[in-house]
Amino acid sequence: MTFRGPVLSEEASGGEAGPPQSPSTRPQSLMFSFLGVYVLGRDVAVYSGSVIEVFARLGVTEEAVRSTLTRMAKRGLLARHRSGRRTYFGLTPHAAGVLEDGRRRVWETGAVNRDWDGAWTLVGFSLPDSRRNTRHDLRSQLIWAGFGLLQSGMWIAPGVKDVGAIVAELGLRDHVTVLTARAAGPTESADLVRKAFDTGQIAARYHAFLDRWDVPGPQATLPDDLARQLLLHTDWLQLVRQDPHLPAGHLPPDWPAIRAEQVFHTLARAYERPARDLADGLLEVVTLPRKIASGA
Known part of the structure; x- marks a missing residue:
């Protein structure tokens, strides 16, 4: 199965919006946050026992951590090293590519699309029932890339999106049509946003995040700033990976993503130094030769 997003293949649901997400304590979701903060960009491998010690702070059992590491290794996301x-x-x-994409979404893309130029990317496809699994994978990848279902077989996303790699990897070059276009009367961009995206559901997710993090909650119940940092990053990545990054001009002026992003950045800055100090004392790492670290 194609696997681009951190938890996409396990949590995406064919394009239908689910209920607002509760705090994500899935070990794999937390593992991606941990790897993104403490391993991405470093030529290191981390001792499994020290990962277990970190995750115990979040109430994750040793068995769950070992199972997650083993499963991710089998899926080609982690490499084992013996010392x-x-x-x-x-x-x-x-895995580095997946995590780098998540890093960009968290720190560079932002929660509000203020620079939209009016362009839309359209993806149309029709696949027989015999390729149901491939169809599900394509829909999941489109959701991850910020597309919404406009009508049967037609997906749209604001801006110019490069979906060539998705199409090629799934072997669908002859089954998919990709266009860039602008809305023309009588169709308005606001109509496209309303039809293809459930803005109420997106807003509800941001409100749920604020209910958890804009009040004394996880901050008070978790044992230290390392645990708070990992849960905060996990919750935020869950949000931004589900957000299609709709044009700000077609969203309410009190769009909750604005406040949620401010809360995330404030807390992330507050947790960063003490969390890293704790991690430095807990994590045992080995430095990898650059050739091994880069996969060469």
């Missing part, structure tokens, strides 16, 4: 009798886990190039 003596200990096993260390490092990123594969595929």
Whole structure:
């Protein structure tokens, strides 16, 4: 199965919006946050025992951590390295790409699209029932890329999107049509936003985030800033990966993503130094030769 987003293949649901997400304590979701903060961009592998110690702060059992690491290794997301009798886990190039995409969404893309130029990307396809799994994978990848279902077989996303890699990887070059276009009367861009995207559901997710993090909640119940940092980053990435980044001009002026982003950045800055100090004392890492770290 194609796997581009951190938890996409396990949590995407064919384009239908689900209820607002509760705090994500899925070990794999937390693992991606941990790897993105403490392993991405470093030529290191981390000892599994020290990962277990970190995750115990979040109430994740040793069995769950080991199972998550093993599953991710089997899927080509982590590489095992031995040093003596200990096993260390490092990123594969595929995992580094996934995490880098998440990093950009968290720190660069932003929660509000203020620079939209009026262009839309349209993707049309028709696949037989015999390719149902491939169809599901394509829909999941389109959702991850910010597309919404406009009508049967037609998906749209604001801005110019490069979906060539998705189409090629799924072997659908002859089954998919990709266009860029602008709305023309009588169709308005506001109509496209309303028809293809459930803005009420998107807003509800941001309100749920604010209910958790804009009040004394997880901050008070978790044992330290390392645990708070990992849960905060996990919750925020869950939000931004589900947000199609709709044009600000077609959203309410009190769009909750604005406040939610401010809360995330404020808390992330507050947790960063003490969390890193704790992590430095807990994590045992080995430095990898650059050739191994880069997958060469």
